[in-house]
Amino acid sequence: MTPSAPNSCPSDDQDRWLSGGFYAAMILACAIALSPNMVDPDLWGHVLYGEELLADGELPQTATHTFTAPDHRWVNHENLSEIALALGYRHLGPVGLMSAKCLLGLFVIWLMIRAAQRQCVGMFALCATLLLVAFNLTPFWSMRPQLLSFVCFAVLMALLEKAFARWSESGEAHLRWLLPVPVVMVVWTNSHGGFVAGLCVLGVYLAGRGIEALVKRGRAGWPMVGKLAAVGIVSALATLINPYGPGLHQWMIGSLGQPRPEISEWSAPSLTDDFFLAFALLVGLAIVGLAGSERRRDFTKYAVMAIVLWQAVTHLRHIAFFALLCGFWLPVHVESWLVKLRKVELKSPEGKPLAMQPVTSRWPARLLYVGLAFTFVLLIGKLSTRLGDLPVERSSYPVDAVAYMAEQDISGKLVVSFNWAQYAIAALAPQVKVSFDGRFRTCYPQEVVDMNFDFILGRAGGKRYRSPDSGPLDPTQVLHYGEPDLVLVDRRFPHSVAVMQWQDQQREWVLLYQDGLAQLYGRREKYDLPESPAYLPVAQRRISDRMPEGSVTWPAIPTAGRAESIAGERALRSPTLLRRSTSREDS
16 A cells, blocks of 8 residues: 555656555554544444434434434434444444545545655655544544444545646646535535535635636636636535435534534643644644745635634534544645745755755664564554454443343433433333433433433533523433332432432432442332232342453443343344344343
């Protein structure tokens, strides 16, 4: 996968193997950065919904697996992503999914490399920029529908680069490269809501090129403006090709118009974020590279980058889009800036940049090869570790609590923290329905969203959005709405812990299970009265403060202790998820 320089770019055969080694090391390092093996809380749901869609052959019109909004419309704008995840898990398993995710990342890196090669970008500038880009993508490159959003964005950028490769020099545009753009938008629209960002970037880019055509050509530029406008209009119309038609756009406008401060990805980057340093370095490199570059200024690209950067510093989930733009547009400017620096201090007698001089002495060359070999061993070892497992950490997910529910055959209507809900659905459905999950506003009315966050977060220091129609904040409303039977509490949310302790004191709920991470409460009249059919004797309750340790390979679904009828019913709904989980040890 080591790229070769185009024939139009200067090269030195003596450096070819060494340069290839550095490129290969860079690609391995990018692969590590693009293979984080942390489980996304919604992955269980995405695979399950994809399995159900494949089994039923149609999208459900209303919310599934919930007791609080069973008749509420479900706008599933991620259906292609969920089908892909379900098929990937069915045929590849979790390790195969991890490898596929990494390969998608390397495909994006390859698109960036090809774009840089066409502009004769040097090895050092390209490697430094793409490594920084890859590390900025790390926290967002997980197995979730956003992954296809980023891939579609990268393909869109690659097509724009091909179409306008000679625009700055000659004003020429090869618009045939824009013909696939509407197809990309159709795939994107049915994969993830990020298509809105892509459509906005495309609109700004095409509008900028149209303005440039008028400035350069005057009236003669209007035919180009018309062609660019046609591409934009057709691409926008292509987004109507989805199961909901314009209804998807109406829902998107309504959803995006409401704040969501409870979701961390919609908050601004913070100094305390693990990835803040990488983001700051990328922004710094972009500023220095663009300011110090001697390449022709492309104001359309500058405008797009400024807008996306503004969104990135406002909502951290947009950092990935800014990083992708930098991967395509920044290397050539970093190269120009570095060449200018070398001209001042590191110029060889022959006038060739010193960094590009061939290594003629045997020992330095041998040392470099040994160093590269050692680096390869370390990188390959790290990559194999990353790709070898998709662990569900017991200290982060209620693996033991869910296993206990399966062992005791506990079922019913479950109030559960939103970050655990889709795990509970995949592990315990259809015998368990949840009050709220990570699908958020796609299938829950705002009033249900509010009552669940009232319970989990309370006022959260004012960092909440609540509908005025939800009434006064009531942390106990969710414990009565729809008559739930069970409450699974994440002890890392002290507000919900305090609410349930008070409920226990009021003798409305009884503690059935507890460890250092989770608490499971049951309605007292159902689980604490001997005459109740669901009565759970005290001897069968499990109470401790021990923090669960270790991990279980995803999906970490318990198999022992459930009735055969439950297993059979789940197998009809999610055959692959169950079949793979039963082949492993019980969690």
